[in-house]
Amino acid sequence: MTYKQLDIIFETPDLIAINKPAGLLSVPDRFGVEISLKQILQQKIEKVFVIHRLDRETSGVILFAKNAETHKNLNELFEQRKIEKYYLGLVMGSLINSTGEIDVPISEHPYKKGEMSTNGKGKASLTTYEVLKDYKKFSWIKFRIHTGRTHQIRVHSKHIGHPIVCDELYGDGKPVLLSQIKPKYKLSKTEWEEKPILSRVGLHAYQLIFDWKDKKIDLIAEPPKDIRALLQQLDKRI
Numbered sequence: 216m217t218y219k220q221l222d223i224i225f226e227t228p229d230l231i232a233i234n235k236p237a238g239l240l241s242v243p244d245r246f247g248v249e250i251s252l253k254q255i256l257q258q259k260i261e262k263v264f265v266i267h268r269l270d271r272e273t274s275g276v277i278l279f280a281k282n283a284e285t286h287k288n289l290n291e292l293f294e295q296r297k298i299e300k301y302y303l304g305l306v307m308g309s310l311i312n313s314t315g316e317i318d319v320p321i322s323e324h325p326y327k328k329g330e331m332s333t334n335g336k337g338k339a340s341l342t343t344y345e346v347l348k349d350y351k352k353f354s355w356i357k358f359r360i361h362t363g364r365t366h367q368i369r370v371h372s373k374h375i376g377h378p379i380v381c382d383e384l385y386g387d388g389k390p391v392l393l394s395q396i397k398p399k400y401k402l403s404k405t406e407w408e409e410k411p412i413l414s415r416v417g418l419h420a421y422q423l424i425f426d427w428k429d430k431k432i433d434l435i436a437e438p439p440k441d442i443r444a445l446l447q448q449l450d451k452r453i
Contacts, residue, residue, distance in 0.1 A: 216250070218259040224276060224434050229285040231256065232423070234436035235277045237415050241268040252277065267293060267363065275302070275420025276436035292425055293363065299424040302358040302368055303438060305417035305445065306377040307386065309351050316343045317371040321364040330384055331366045333374045340364045342371045350449045352395065353380065357421070368418060380417040390414035396448050412445045 222234035233252060235241065240251035242265050256263045256279060264286035266278045280286035292298050322337030324330035341361040348355040354377065358368050369385045372378050378386030390411030394400040402409060419442060423434045438446075 216255055218255055221252075221255065222436075224436055225432070229282060230278060230280050230289065231260070232276055232278050232434045234439075235269055235274055235420075237272050237274040237439065237441070240271050241265070241277060253279070266290060269420055270366070270369075270416065270418075272416040273418045273420060274436070274439050274442075276423050276434050277420065278423065278434075296361060297425060299422070300360050300363075300420075301422040301424075302360065303347075303419045303421045303442075304356050304358060304368060304372070305380045305391075305413075305442070306354050306356055306372050307352075307380060308354065308377050309349050310346055310354055310356075310375075310377060313346045313349075314344065315375075316341065317375060319371065319374055321367060321370050331364065331370045333370060338362070338364060340367055340371070342368060348446075348449070348453070350453065353391075353449065355446065355449075369416070381413055382416050391417070391445060393448060396452060412448060413441050415441070417442065417445075 216239065223231065224234055225232040235252055240249055242253045243251045253263050253265060260281060262281060264280035264283065266280055266286065266289045269275060269277050278289065280289055318341050319333045320335060320337035321331050321340040322334040324332045339362060343359045343361065345357045346354050347357055360367050366384070369379050369382055373385040380386065380391055382388060391413040392409050393412055394409055419436070419438045421436060425432050
């Protein structure tokens with residue numbers, strides 16, 4: 216991917232917001248083999264400062280600063296929880312309550328490297344949610360994270376018994392297939408096996424809202440093609 220291929224949502228001389236595609240690293244990992252969004256931005260922007268990150272498989276809005284002062288100021292907004300952060304996600308099953316909050320501490324998993332878990336001795340973590348559509352087998356949910364813990368929505372979704380679809384760490388990791396949705400589904404004559412509609416974590420960073428230089432900034436990243444295609448199939452069968 217090149218800079219010209221990026222979906223730029225908003226840009227000023229101080230900052231830039233991108234609708235990150237799923238499968239792309241936000242920042243370089245310790246191996247330095249795969250290209251990251253930060254490196255792509257550096258093809259065009261002289262200095263790029265990381266403010267927050269999205270998991271590799273999570274798509275959606277992500278902010279970068281273009282100078283040290285903006286980096287400091289935006290970091291303070293995140294730390295002071297003055298930035299509203301909303302996500303959209305498809306979870307397994309049907310929730311009992313259409314709205315709710317998950318106020319459960321999160322810490323690193325005691326023996327699984329790279330995983331997080333709910334733990335009474337962990338850091339305070341608060342997620343609120345609203346069910347936008349109940350598809351019975353699945354639910355389409357709008358989440359708001361009030362804290363910024365690693366894998367927060369994924370861990371909290373698992374905690375309430377409704378993990379994000381296709382999540383290998385916190386769910387069953389199985390892809391979503393059309394045969395799960397469409398009655399009497401049959402493979403076409405040219406297909407040997409069914410191709411998944413969605414095979415990555417079904418989570419999308421949808422919106423960031425914050426005050427910046429006496430203005431209200433409201434950044435929205437529309438869900439990508441893979442999630443839209445799945446929702447269209449689900450909508451046909453409500």
